[in-house]
Amino acid sequence: MSRSRDLESPMDELGGWVARGRSAAARFDGDAYRRRVARAAEALADETSYRYRRAKRHVRRHPVATVAIVAGAVGALLLLRQALRRNDGD
Numbered sequence: 001m002s003r004s005r006d007l008e009s010p011m012d013e014l015g016g017w018v019a020r021g022r023s024a025a026a027r028f029d030g031d032a033y034r035r036r037v038a039r040a041a042e043a044l045a046d047e048t049s050y051r052y053r054r055a056k057r058h059v060r061r062h063p064v065a066t067v068a069i070v071a072g073a074v075g076a077l078l079l080l081r082q083a084l085r086r087n088d089g090d
């Protein structure tokens with residue numbers, strides 16, 4: 001009796017996985033999915049364009065601050081690289 005229950009349990013789980021796979025595949029099929037992907041891509045492009053314009057405007061208004069930020073970032077990366085290189089040699 002316990003042996004048949006041991007065999008039935010994995011088969012029930014497998015059936016659940018198959019059903020979940022079918023429902024997941026159904027979500028990616030059809031025009032609705034294509035529209036969602038197109039809207040998401042358009043939203044991403046709009047957000048990227050907005051951030052680019054905002055950064056460009058900031059650079060135009062505050063060039064010294066922008067150079068200082070970039071120099072600080074480059075300096076931090078170089079220090080981090082040097083610190084990691086020292087740890088590799090030990």
